[in-house]
Each structure stands twice: as C-alpha cells, then as structure tokens.
Amino acid sequence: MNNTQRISAPDFAHYEEILQSSILFRDIKTEIVSEFMSMSSIISYPKNSNIFNIDDKADWFYFIIEGWVKTYRETMDGDEVVIGILGKNEIFGENAIFENFLYPFSADIAENAVLIRLPIGILAKKIEQHPELSINLLRHANAKISISHKENEHHIVQNAPQRIGCFLLNLCDSHTKKQSLNLPFDKTLIALKLGMKPETFSRALTKLKEETGIIVNSRNVEIPSTQILAKFCCGTCSSQYPCSD
Amino acid sequence: MNNTQRISAPDFAHYEEILQSSILFRDIKTEIVSEFMSMSSIISYPKNSNIFNIDDKADWFYFIIEGWVKTYRETMDGDEVVIGILGKNEIFGENAIFENFLYPFSADIAENAVLIRLPIGILAKKIEQHPELSINLLRHANAKISISHKENEHHIVQNAPQRIGCFLLNLCDSHTKKQSLNLPFDKTLIALKLGMKPETFSRALTKLKEETGIIVNSRNVEIPSTQILAKFCCGTCSSQYPCSD
Numbered sequence A, B: 001m002n003n004t005q006r007i008s009a010p011d012f013a014h015y016e017e018i019l020q021s022s023i024l025f026r027d028i029k030t031e032i033v034s035e036f037m038s039m040s041s042i043i044s045y046p047k048n049s050n051i052f053n054i055d056d057k058a059d060w061f062y063f064i065i066e067g068w069v070k071t072y073r074e075t076m077d078g079d080e081v082v083i084g085i086l087g088k089n090e091i092f093g094e095n096a097i098f099e100n101f102l103y104p105f106s107a108d109i110a111e112n113a114v115l116i117r118l119p120i121g122i123l124a125k126k127i128e129q130h131p132e133l134s135i136n137l138l139r140h141a142n143a144k145i146s147i148s149h150k151e152n153e154h155h156i157v158q159n160a161p162q163r164i165g166c167f168l169l170n171l172c173d174s175h176t177k178k179q180s181l182n183l184p185f186d187k188t189l190i191a192l193k194l195g196m197k198p199e200t201f202s203r204a205l206t207k208l209k210e211e212t213g214i215i216v217n218s219r220n221v222e223i224p225s226t227q228i229l230a231k232f233c234c235g236t237c238s239s240q241y242p243c244s245d
Helices: A009-020 A030-038 A094-098 A120-129 A131-157 A160-171 A187-193 A198-212 A226-233 B009-020 B030-038 B094-098 B120-129 B131-157 B160-171 B187-193 B198-212 B226-234
Strands: A003-006 A041-045 A050-052 A060-074 A080-086 A106-119 A179-182 A215-217 A220-223 B003-006 B041-045 B050-052 B060-074 B080-086 B106-119 B179-182 B215-217 B220-223
Touching: A009 A030, A009 A060, A030 A106, A030 A120, A060 A120, A060 A187, A080 A187, A080 B131, A094 A120, A094 A131, A094 B131, A106 A120, A120 A131, A120 B131, A131 A160, A131 B080, A131 B094, A131 B120, A131 B131, A160 A187, A160 A198, A160 A226, A187 A198, A198 A215, A198 A226, B009 B030, B009 B060, B009 B106, B030 B106, B030 B120, B060 B120, B060 B187, B080 B187, B094 B120, B094 B131, B106 B120, B120 B131, B131 B160, B160 B187, B160 B198, B160 B226, B187 B198, B198 B215, B198 B226
Parallel strands: none
Antiparallel strands: A003 A041, A041 A106, A050 A106, A060 A080, A060 A106, A179 A220, A215 A220, B003 B041, B041 B106, B050 B106, B060 B080, B060 B106, B179 B220, B215 B220
C-alpha cells in the first residue's frame, strides 16, 4: 500500500529546492513552483505497485525523488513493452496534456520509490500563461526525442551483447580504465528495458563477459577496462565514446 | 542544383494558408505567420541533394510542401541510420533550438521536393513571446515522441516481415478488404526507414508475400485482403488495428 502525504510546512523548502532545480521548473519564479506544491503530495510506493494504467484519466504528473519507475504498454498478445525505466529527478505523465488528459502508457514502481504527485491541470493552465514553463517542457520533450531516437538506433545497429555493454557504459560515472558498479535494478528489468527476452539477455551477457572480461555477481559488475568495453560496443553507433546521450 | 526563391507577392496568400493549417501555426495570429514568411524562401530540390549536415549551424527550419526528406545520422563505421522519412506538411530542423542551434542530424532529399525554409531565430524569439506557439511546438514534439516510441516497440515485438506489412497497412487510406497502392519512395529507402539491410528486406518481403498474398510490381502493391495483412502484423503490437499512430 502506498503512503500519501501532503507536503508539510517543514518539508516545503526542501522539496521546493529540488523541484526548482529540475528540468521543468529551472528558472521559473518561486511563487509558481509554490503554487504547484500547495496542491501536491509526497507518495512512498513499494516495489511492483501500480501508479496508473494506460488510458486512465490523468489528473496528475509525477516527479521522482528516489527509486525507479517503469513505463510500459501491453501488446495484444499480452507481452509488456517497456518504454522507459526512469530514476531520480525524472518527470513522467505530463504528456497526457496532449493526449486528451489520458495517460498514453502504464506506470509501475520498479524499485521502492518516493514521488511528488503534481496537478496536471495546473500545468496545462500555467504553460498557457508562462512561456518559460512551456519552453522548459519543450526542452524536456526534446531530450526524450533524442533518447528515443538513440534507442531506436541501437536496435538497428547493435547486437544484443553490444546493447548490454552500452547500458553498462552509461552507468560508469567516469572513464577511468577499471570500474566497479552496482546495477540500479535487477537483470529482468534491464532485459525488458533493452527489449530482450530473458533467454536472449542471458546468452548475450555470457557473450559480453567472454569478449570484454567483465565479471557479474548478482548486482555487482566489475569492468576491467572501459576502453575494451567501449571498443566492443561503440563502433556501430553514431555517437562517439564517451557519449553524452 | 536547388532553386531558391523568396515568397513572391502572388504566392503569399497560398503559402500563408498552407502554413496556417500546419501543426506549428494552427490558431496562430496571421500577422505572426506573415512575419515568418517575409523572411522565408521556397526551395525546389532535386532527389539526393543535401539540405544540411549534422552539427551544421542552424539558421533555418523547414516545412515540406511536396516530396520526401530523409533525416539520418552516420555511425562510426560509416553506416547510415535513418531517423525519419518525412513528407508533405511535415516540419524538421526546428529542434536545433534546443541543441545550441546546431542540427542534431543530417537531411537529404529522398524524392524531388519543394520546401519552405523559415528563419529559426525568429521561431526561438516568438516562442518566448507567444505561449500558443510553444504549445503547438510541444504538441508537435509529443507526436514525434509517440512515433519514435512506436518504432522502438516495433523493433522489439515485430519480425522483419511484420514490420514491412505494418508500413504497408499505414499507407492504406481506407480499411476496405482489397487495396491497390503505390509506394511513396523506392524499396531501398523503405528498408533504411525500417532499419533493415537490403538483403534482410528482400527475404522479409518474400516471406510477407507468401503469408499474406500481396503482389509487388516495382512500386505498385496489390493487397488482396487488409484483414489478412493486419492479422499477420498486428497481434504483437500494443495498438489495435486500424491504428491511429
């Protein structure tokens, strides 16, 4: 069961600061952010709970304080197609504004999460009054287009082991030779995010380990050389390593 | 060689009407559209000519009056990855506003085309002054996100023959049983758009013909039953046939 709380007075400044530094509210007047917050709630969700379903009436959009959220659609055959795995500081659900206020996908909690739930009606009203807010939203939409185009490209040009390697490279926080990192969520979810069946993912991971010397123990990944990993993954892509996408 | 002409007085009303009905300028005051047009040109391009390259400085964005435009990036290995094949009434290049005024992809003419070339600096200025313009641009960005997500999904859930069948179904202008249609551009370009190597495309087309009874003669395609074609293609997808995507 989720735990919903209005933003209380002691926490107000804290969350205001977080929102103010987000892509949506950057350089937006404090009173506008406060107006949003006065109608918002902080919600703690346990893993696997549902936030909303596709075609549900959209009263809210969401900002992720911590945890991971999976957005997805289901095929006619009942398979799940993951659209995104979203983490800290990411926003979702806002594009229902352009879909007759119906969510264009479903959203579940992938790892225990805390979200700010904001009123979408206020967003729709405010972007008509404040161009700087719609420009921020445009910046956000444009970033999503770039990510989606890049994912599309990866489906075309990379094989399955390269796609996993690329996902790992993007988790590396520096480009030093050796890296040790923890997977942010479990392998089943990584497979879904990369659009692979679990058995394809297993075979591809085995191949990637053989080719690049990486070692995977549960969620811990040891990368002996990011250069070798990049050499294996990046030649087929249109971005140059280290990439900013 | 392309043929560039300022919009002349006799054509002004004609192009103003076309722009005014586009996704970007819908419900925008005529004087704003006229201001754009006073600094715009009509350009006729022959097939295969280049419009701009990735990372070129972006002074313009484009509206397609007729013909087809290919947007693409190149991989480190020199392969072309097609982002979109755009046709009549579509806009491109405008998102350079959010990429430091550098084009984030290259654009070539896929089939002889006539474009309106509009000043991007004016767009950047006007969206700050007129929220209705940035909301139209947001609507446009959101449509592009939906298309890109759907293409991504197709790479995950559909095999190559199904992807070709889906492309053909989207060209059908009605859902009567039998259809006869002309491909809008050549098969090499369709293969690129669908992210397939030419040999994969050929094999997949052969399989599609066997499974659904379609007949392809050069650019002419006879579809004996859209229902059979839909049955073959659509089960694995999250949209229901006939789909609006």
